[in-house]
Amino acid sequence: MEAVATDGRTLLESPLDRVLGARTAKALSRLGLETVSDLLNHAPRRYVRRGELVPLSHAHEGDSVTVVATVLGTSMRPMNARRGFLLKVMISDGNVDMSLTFFAKSSRPLAFHEMKLKPGTVATFSGTVSSYRGELQLTHPEYEVLEDGGDVDKDEIARPRPLYPSAVNVPTWTIEKAIATILDQVQPADIPEPLPESFRTRHGLLGAYDALMGLHRPGLDADWQRARERMKFEEALILQTVLIQRGHEAAAVDSTPRPARPDGLAAAFDARLPFELTEGQRLVGDQISADLASSRPMTRLLQGDVGSGKTIVALRAMLQVVDGGGQAALLAPTEVLAEQHFRSITSMLGELALGGLLSDLGTRVDLLTGTMGAKATREVLGRVAGGETGIIIGTHALLSDRVQIPFLSLAIVDEQHRFGVDQREALRARPGVNLLVMTATPIPRTLAMTAFGDLAVSELTELPRGRGDVTTTIVPAGKTSWVDRVWERVAEDVTAGGRAFVVCPRIDPDDEATGLESSDENPRPPLSSVVDTADQLRRNPALAGITIGTLTGPMSPEDKTSIMAAFQDGTAPVLVATTVIEVGVDVPDATTMIILDADRFGLSQLHQLRGRIGRGTKPGLCLALSWAPEGTIAAERLAAFADTRDGFALAERDMELRREGDVLGASQSGAHSHLRHLEIRKDVRVIEMARDDAIELVAQAPDLSPWPGLRDAVNAARRRSEIDYLGRN
Incomplete structure (x- = not known):
């Protein structure tokens, strides 16, 4: 029998305040942990062996140590280089002294440590030894006060200790103690088993209860290793089953075939192209054309590096649909990109976009965004609902219930990494709609198999002929002479007829930059902002006489359009912007990309930004200004960025350096990943085996229905992703 709370809920469903008390539950809620199930599924991020007790004299930089020492004194002060406070604790084992350092944004959490670590207190301190200004220290060590200077339990010291994802005022040991309280109450019958017995036997996996205990209370390293292996398989099987189910559901719906016509719009468009399609564009175009001619809806992912020509492939597909009497919708993540697509598509179509005004052959192309005026919106909605518009381009506004597209046959989601599975599902949920998902952020094979397992995958790997080469250089931001040369180079390129982007991580100097400030150990100026940078450049003698424009997300559509037009025609040839220009902006004369605080951007984002230049025949230059010290992950990321323009190689490296994102829901940022155990890059074998099993099941x-535990887990995963999507919208 499952343990049941007094209100009829099972133990796992119980709110944490019923089991742990209101104070602890409130603290854990900061991590999104609300129920017993949430807490037990809060997986350790890693395990540490606190190791042999060592004297301070044997501690060396980089060692993971546990020491027993006495507190000599404490001091707390505000930090110099950023907001926040620093607590320094001096300890000694009677022979050698060492400092402990704690940081926090407010003094309150530090006051807690200061209260516990009064002079004369004896405690065990565990952490990794680092060095600052020649002195060894432990930063944010774990510690346990020894009552009355008592003996140390050496077996307990040697046990693998879980370290949990934590937050300010919710340290890992608080989470560990809360989980221990829960585990003392849990019985095997309380833990549901989602894995079919045949699956567990085939792969030699622990049962759910044993895995849970091994995960949180390992006696040996082998315990948590077997538990984690079990959890990886469970997560992979549930995820793959969701994707296989979605694929089956999509394939079960009939779609109206839209075969290619030799005398239609698509053929007329091909005939007017002033260049040859690449071999890859033709091959992928044929795949999509065959899909559209089928009576089963297309579900395809088109990935290609920046500048590989995905838009023209998408346009040819939309024209085939229009030829067959259907409508096509292109969903873009930003207004800038939606407007860019509208301009480029109408330009490529020419008179074919005039909807029969000059000939019988043509279609109407309309744009719909959330900030359009009421009158313009009504007019567009009317034309779309009446079937007058063949191609509708827009932002999230296209997902609104008020948008009626009666003959929708093809939905295209551009820049998939800005959306998510749920948002593409909102389009695919319409019966019989063909779906084409596009991304210019190349996706490693294992991630594509996991996040897009319900889609066929096509790739564009070659760039159109005649594109200019792009050189990338990392510029140390602290070297004034180098930075001065950057702006001189911008002036030279603009004078030669080029355009220059200058990208900043913030809009305004007063914007919050949580987690991005410097520390006392690593001083750096505040992050660059569009406002300050544009002002500085306007006063820079090297750029005298050159008009500087600015572009940010919150600007009105009219202002964005005006600014981009001035940039394109050379009226304002230097554009200071946020990453709003990251995707889709296509200015052939743009030759220079300056990225300020480049160490604060991810690899895929850097690659996207660099892709805004070199789109014409002139060579491009990307200068990435960085404060990252050598040997850091940020410096390693930038070195990879400068080393290659191969987006697929960078995607693999990027996934090594960060988490994979939420592959079921709308979030694509690793910080919000639903993956607790699975590491997509490392767990290829597990993913492939789970996928084979999911297909069979x-x-x-x-x-x-034969496996109720798996059915419930899969339904819960689908329900959770749908709720998350609705909540964000």
């Missing part, structure tokens, strides 16, 4: 019973 869904083929046997699409509703999973």
Whole structure:
């Protein structure tokens, strides 16, 4: 029998305040942990062995140590280089002294440590030894006060200790103690088993209860290793089953075939192209054309590096649909990109976009964004609902219930990494709609198999002929002479007829930059902002006489359009912007990309930014200004960025340096990943085996009724992703 709370809920469903008390529950809620199930599924990020007790004299930089020492004294002060406070604690084992350092944004959490670590207190301190200004120290060590200077339990010291994802005022040991309280109450019957017995036997996996205990209370390293292996398989099987189910559901719906016509719009468009399509564009175009001619809806991912020509492939597909009497919708993540697509598509179509005004052959192309005026919006909605518009381009506004596209046959989601599975599902949920998902952020094979397992995958790997080469250089931001040369080079390129982007991580100097400030150990100026940078450049003698424009997300559509037009025609040839220009902006004369505080951007984002230049015949220059010290992950990321323009190689490296994102829901940022155990880059074998099993299980019973535990887990995963999506919108 499952343990049941007094209100009819099972133990796992119980709110934490019922089990741990209001104070602890409130603290854990900061981590999004609300129920017993949430807490037990809060997986350790790693395990540490506190190791042999060592004297301070044997501690060396980089060692993971546990020491027993006496507190000599404490001091707290505000930090110099950033907001916040620093607590320094001096300890000694009677022979050697060492400092402990704690940081926080306010003095309150530090006051707690200061209260516990009064002079004369004896405690065990565990952490990794680092060095600052020649002195060894432990930063944010774990510690346990020894009552009355008592003996140390050496077996307890040697046990692998879980370290949990934590937050300010919710340290890992608080989470560990809360989980221990729960585990003391949990019985095997309380823990549901989602894995079919045959699956567990085939892969030699622990049961759910044993895995949970091994995860949180390992006696040996082998315990948590077996537990984690079990959890990886569970997570992979649930994820793959969701994706296989979605694919089955999509394939079960009939779609109106839209075969290619030799005398239609698509053929007329091909005939007017002033250049040859690449071999890759033709091959992928043929794949999509065959999909559209089928009576089963297309579900395809098109990935290609920046500048590989995905837009023209998408346009040819939309024209084939229009030829067959259908409508096509292109969903873009930003207004800048939606407007860019509208301009480039109408320009490529020429008179074919005039909807029959000059000939019988043509279609209407309309733009719909959330900030359009009421009158313009009504007019567009009317034309779309009446079937007058063949191609509708827009932002999230296209997902609104008020948008009626009666003959929608093809939905294209551009820059998939800015959306998510749920948002593409909102389009695919319409019966019989063909779906094409595009991304210019190349996706490693394992991530594509996991996040897009319900889609066929096509790739564009070659760039159109005639594109200019792009050189990338990392510029140390602290070297004034180098930075001065950057702006001189911008002036030279603009004078030669080029355009220059200058990208900043912030809009205004007063914007919050949580987690991005410097520390006393690593001083750096505040992050660059569009406002300050534009002002500085206007006063820079090297750029005298050159008009500087600015572009940010919150600007009105009219202002954005005006600013981009001035940039394109050379009226304002230097554009200071946020990453709003990251995707889709296509200015052939743009030759220079300056990225300020480049060490604060991810690899894929850096690659996207660099992709804004070199799109014409002139060579491009990307200068990335960085404060990252040598040997840091940020410096390693930038070195990889400068080393290659191969987006697929960079995507693999990027996934090594950060988490994969939420592959089921709308979030694509690693910080919000639903993956607690699975590491997509490392766990290829697990993913492939789970996928094979999921295909077999869904083929046997699409509703999973023979395996109620798996059915409930899969339904919960689908429900959670849908709720998350609705909550964000």
